[in-house]
């Protein structure tokens with residue numbers, strides 16, 4: 001049975017998320033009944049992953065509207081309903097700033113309700129229908145990313161010879177699987193596709209300090225799926241690429257700027273530098289919901305900084321000297337020059353002779 005970060009039923013309207021702060025030790029689902037529940041869960045990273053947080057936010061409002069309808073103080077007109085939906089989405093978008101998926105979903109949902117000229121009930125109905133479609137679409141997008149990414153790597157990366165003819169070993173960072181999306185995953189979706197085609201010899205996953213998405217979540221998914229995998233600390237990645245034949249580094253994205261610069265989990269940028277040095281392909285897996293054509297380049301991407309306790313503590317145990325200052329940016333930006341391919345559900349973008357990814361063709 002595949003792992004699911006998000007459980008949703010339309011009737012009765014109910015949303016539950018897997019508490020990722022408790023993984024890998026416990027698999028506990030927690031109910032999300034209101035936008036406040038969703039905001040808190042996203043902020044505290046009970047649920048995380050660029051696509052997953054967008055879908056949880058969208059469905060939380062769907063459950064809130066389906067369960068209790070519009071609050072009495074909102075009014076009964078379609079205009080009142082539209083304004084209320086806009087306000088709730090604006091609130092949810094503030095929960096985490098770097099991943100564009102949340103703002104992208106909010107913008108699309110606002111457009112849907114703004115186009116509904118009927119009654120307040122019709123506005124609510126259109127919203128719920130559009131939010132539910134995001135859950136379904138994300139899985140299909142990830143399966144397409146998996147297929148396109150596996151094909152590109154096998155055609156363009158250093159594949160094995162002899163006994164490992166046509167096979168590849170790859171490295172991934174953070175968690176981009178079923179625990180970061182509605183299912184299957186983006187970068188991990190490519191890895192699942194390589195594995196299902198029997199073209200994967202091994203995957204190395206980084207621990208991904210300080211939240212440990214790699215050791216706690218990606219390792220959990222790979223063991224669950226019985227995919228041959230090895231966990232390394234973040235500091236081992238350059239040595240691994242110097243000693244092992246790694247065909248590609250495959251990572252996710254929180255926000256791909258219009259020029260291809262990519263914000264992703266902290267530590268991604270240094271992996272791209274090391275990959276370039278060792279001639280290893282560097283592949284970004286990003287649904288078009290992670291591409292922000294309104295942000296020109298990486299320098300314009302807001303980087304979330306998180307509490308120092310994520311660095312000084314492992315769960316409740318303090319491991320750092322009390323009183324030390326902490327620098328804890330949750331993301332960094334990899335410049336487009338270090339990226340060989342951006343794999344979307346609509347196809348693979350590579351740079352032209354002028355260094356342009358031409359991402360506008362996907363919109």
Ligand SMILES: CSC[C@H]1O[C@H](OP(=O)(O)O)[C@H](O)[C@@H]1O
Pocket residue numbers: 048049050051099173174175176177180181186187213251252253254264265266330
């Ligand atoms: C397909 S998930 C994309 C992206 O989201 C993760 O960030 P976080 O765990 O802080 O939500 C990570 O950067 C993944 O690469």
